[in-house]
Amino acid sequence: MQLQFKRRFSMAHRLRFDANSKCLTPHGHNEFVVVSLQARDAGAMRWGNANYAASFADLKRHWHRFVDDSLDHAFQLGHDDPMIGYFRQHEPDLLPRLLVIEGDPTTEAVSAALYMKLNAILAAHLPDFECVRFEIEETPTNSVVLGPADIAACPIRLGEWCHRADMSLNDLLSPEAWDHLT
Ligand SMILES: Nc1nc2c(c(=O)[nH]1)N=C([C@H](O)[C@H](O)COP(=O)(O)OP(=O)(O)OP(=O)(O)O)CN2
Numbered sequence: 238m239q240l241q242f243k244r245r246f247s248m249a250h251r252l253r254f255d256a257n258s259k260c261l262t263p264h265g266h267n268e269f270v271v272v273s274l275q276a277r278d279a280g281a282m283r284w285g286n287a288n289y290a291a292s293f294a295d296l297k298r299h300w301h302r303f304v305d306d307s308l309d310h311a312f313q314l315g316h317d318d319p320m321i322g323y324f325r326q327h328e329p330d331l332l333p334r335l336l337v338i339e340g341d342p343t344t345e346a347v348s349a350a351l352y353m354k355l356n357a358i359l360a361a362h363l364p365d366f367e368c369v370r371f372e373i374e375e376t377p378t379n380s381v382v383l384g385p386a387d388i389a390a391c392p393i394r395l396g397e398w399c400h401r402a403d404m405s406l407n408d409l410l411s412p413e414a415w416d417h418l419t
Pocket residue numbers: 260264342343344345375376378379
């Protein structure tokens with residue numbers, strides 16, 4: 238059995254490596270992230286009279302906290318985007334609001350980064366569950382869907398923050414700074 242949870246978030250990004258693309262201009266989307274969780278060992282589920290292995294609330298708590306309090310309204314940028322320099326110099330308080338990966342923050346790359354973040358959160362808080370399907374609906378007409386094999390074979394270097402079960406979105410701040418902030 239797979240349990241599917243959907244959450245909406247707003248974001249902005251820009252894609253710089255196609256000079257002819259309309260996506261070169263910073264722009265935003267209201268997106269949905271949809272995750273399917275499954276117990277690692279169906280036989281180990283404590284059905285009893287509860288008839289579930291874990292409540293929806295317990296399964297969603299940490300992931301949706303990350304989506305709502307960190308991902309929502311973040312600005313997604315490539316690590317060499319000069320706009321990062323702007324924020325460093327003029328609005329350093331907003332650095333925690335930048336989601337940063339190597340290369341363009343396409344929906345493919347951000348989906349892989351967030352799938353890894355979810356895996357880190359599950360390992361820390363729900364080790365008996367795994368994510369077997371991860372989807373970001375960027376617009377009503379564009380979605381990216383990933384499975385575990387896509388993460389294992391992911392060729393994109395995304396950042397250390399993806400592997401930490403905290404609220405971090407970039408490696409511009411130290412892990413200790415994120416601990417202090419969250
Ligand atoms: N492979 C990818 N290509 C594009 C991405 C992406 O993440 N991965 N992202 C974009 C832009 O974010 C853009 O906003 C969406 O582009 P596009 O579908 O071309 O534009 P529309 O939303 O206007 O599409 P319609 O289906 O015609 O409404 C671009 N490419």
